[in-house]
Amino acid sequence: MEYTLDCKDTSSSSEASEESDTITSLEYVDPLCDPNNPLSIKFSDISTAAFNIRDGIVRTPSVKSNRLSEMFGMEIFLKKEYLQVTGSFKERGARFAMMRMSAKEKQIGVVAASAGNHALALALHGSLLGIPVTVVMPEFAPLMKISSCVSYGANVILHGKNIQKSKEFAYELSRTKGLKYINGFDNPDVIAGQGTIGLEILEQVNKVDAVIVPVGGGGLIAGIALALKTLKPEIQIIGVESNNCPSFQNALSHSTEILQPEASLADGLAVPTVGYNALKIADGLVDHYVSVCEESIALAILRLIEIEKSVVEGAGAVGLAAILSGKLAFLQGKRVVNILTGGNIDTTVLGRTIERGLAVDGRLIRFDVVVSDRPGGIAELTTHIAKLGASIKDIFHERAWLAANVFSVQEQLAKIYTQITFPGSM
Secondary structure: OOEEEOOOOOOOHHHHHHHHHHHHHHHHHHHHHOOOOOOOOOOOHHHHHHHOOOOOOOOOOOOOOOOHHHHHEEEEEEEEEEOOOEEHHHHHHHHHHHHOOOOHHHHHHHHHHHHHHOHHHHHHHHHHHHHOEEEEOOOOOOHHHHHHHHHHHEEEEEEEOOOHHHHHHHHHHHHHOOOOOOOOOOOHHHHHHHHHHHHHHHHHHOOOEEHHHHHHHHHHHHHHHHOOOHHOOOOOOEEEHHHHHHHHHHHHOOOOOOOOOOOOHHHOOOOOOOOHHHHHHHOOOOOEEEOOOOOHHHHHHHHHHHHHOOOOHHHHHHHHHHHHHHOOHOOOOOEEEEEEEOOOOOOOHOOOHHHHHHOOOEEEEEEEEEEEEEOOOOOOOOOOHOOOOOEEEEEEEEOOOOOOOEEEEEEEEEEOOOOOOOOOOO
């Protein structure tokens, strides 16, 4: 078990050289993810994956949310993948990919680049299957996820300012040490493993009309779409991305890749380039794509906490965000499964997200007011606020930079409405 911070700059002296080195490493180390020769999978691969991983992953429930169903006029079932041991659906693909390795590959071990959930999945199932695991994480990776990977016995290396740099370093480790590189969303076995969610949905929910799937690199929606469309072609598949990084929609429109994704609450979906294999598999199987803003994601996380008592990360909440923002109104009256893909949200981010959600919902507001600086001035203000059924969260006094006379004080307040029935949509 090892935890290493590697801050060396592995970039070459010129942009052309760097690009050439990266492409060479990709072709040599990861032939299963070749942009010039994308691979596909068959339905039989998904059914094989389901059989092989059945004893190693949690068969997560698909539970109807009566409250959300009433609010939005559709029967909403929540597929709770955040109940996996490591808190995300990534375990399915990681376990199947590792089980399919040769005996020699298992002995040498695997390597991957990940900011969190894929790394956690490999670390856990590597320990369960007796396979050495090395994960390269960006230097900004959450401490909680780093610690968890180490606790599962993985060799964790922090390298690079972004996931692309981490990936390049992981490719280099694969080339020099003979480790098998497992792509977190484009390895064909990983895609097959993720597709097992689709099989479970059909077994758990009768007469499904639509399934909402978060989209990042594309492996999840590719596997699920293939599984569902093979068995029930009438089911609508809806992919949801973050506005800050709509990489899959960009790829479908033949646009350029997003070299530097914007920061997003749905950080698990923020990939610069989608999977080449995933794109080929999903193309033609997905009925609709929508993207959602950060405010919608924050509100969705808040709703899941308040209504479902479920703590879900941003990437897992984008499906509900799409419903909240009214972008899936065409599903009213339908039976809809929304996949909550993960629950690994950093605790500090969670606190800020709840506050953002309250603000979006109009339940946390900020305003400035000038009151008398004599005894009783602030008391009169707080009395008025109390009569509105609100409580004061923060208060800041400003005396120096004030246009009014010196006998006044400006109060900046943030207050929370405690007696309020929140609406169904923003």
